[in-house]
Amino acid sequence: MGPKKENRRLFGQGSQLPQQPKRMNLPQMRERTGDVEGKPVDRQQQQVLSFLSSLQSNFTSLVRLVEKRLTYDKTKEQAFERLYQEMDSMKQDQELTNLRPLYIDLILLHDRMEMIYKDGAENGSLSPEVAELLKSLNGELMEILYRRGVEPIFLESITFDPRYQEVVQVVPTEVQEEDNEIAAVVRNGFRYKEVILRPAKVIIKKHRV
Numbered sequence: 228m229g230p231k232k233e234n235r236r237l238f239g240q241g242s243q244l245p246q247q248p249k250r251m252n253l254p255q256m257r258e259r260t261g262d263v264e265g266k267p268v269d270r271q272q273q274q275v276l277s278f279l280s281s282l283q284s285n286f287t288s289l290v291r292l293v294e295k296r297l298t299y300d301k302t303k304e305q306a307f308e309r310l311y312q313e314m315d316s317m318k319q320d321q322e323l324t325n326l327r328p329l330y331i332d333l334i335l336l337h338d339r340m341e342m343i344y345k346d347g348a349e350n351g352s353l354s355p356e357v358a359e360l361l362k363s364l365n366g367e368l369m370e371i372l373y374r375r376g377v378e379p380i381f382l383e384s385i386t387f388d389p390r391y392q393e394v395v396q397v398v399p400t401e402v403q404e405e406d407n408e409i410a411a412v413v414r415n416g417f418r419y420k421e422v423i424l425r426p427a428k429v430i431i432k433k434h435r436v
Contacts, residue, residue, distance in 0.1 A: 323419055330377050330424055333368060334417050340365040372417075380416035380427055385409050391416055393426040399435045406434035 344361045347353030353361070372378065380391050387394065387407045398410055409429045416427030 319420065323422060326375070327419075327424065330372070330375070330417075330419060333372060334377070334424065337365060337368050337372075338414065340368070376420050377417055377424065380418055380423070382409065382412070382427075387429065387431045391418075391423065391426055392429045394431050395428045396430040397433050398430060400432040401434070403434045405432045408432045 340361050344353070344358060344365065347358055347361075385408050387409055392409070395413055400406070400408075408431065410432050411430045413428040413430060417424045
């Protein structure tokens with residue numbers, strides 16, 4: 228083959244210009260790219276939503292458990308408090324039942340020593356030494372009663388109160404405002420905490436027309 232023919236053949240082959248690739252519309256490319264990339268994004272979102280839903284469910288269960296526990300603890304505390312109150316009340320009732328006769332006897336002894344002391348002071352039949360001894364013994368007796376929860380019932384009002392007082396005598400009065408007023412206390416009353424051991428004996432006034 229001659230040089231001229233060879234050059235022509237080569238030139239004929241090389242004269243073909245490289246063709247540009249077919250253009251694709253940008254929207255089509257974006258749609259395809261979105262289709263390819265959109266799938267993993269959707270899966271990630273679903274996983275995140277599933278995780279958040281599970282977390283919310285677990286949190287709700289935890290809140291319910293805590294509320295239930297708090298309610299149980301409060302109910303248990305109230306039950307124990309009522310039990311302690313009932314036990315304390317039973318203890319006091321049992322103590323009063325067992326010791327009431329002793330308390331009454333000690334109160335009567337107090338009345339007796341007080342009466343002897345007053346009578347001796349009025350008529351002078353007691354020597355100063357005996358009077359002082361009676362006063363001291365009576366004070367020690369009252370201290371013992373105080374320590375056991377027994378104390379006199381003090382008048383909080385001059386108006387007769389049947390809860391704490393017992394009428395032993397009635398004196399008339401012309402003043403209407405003095406009706407049911409206490410004129411005098413014959414004997415002091417005593418109580419054990421909130422329980423009346425004996426009411427006070429009093430003289431009251433009654434209005435009469």
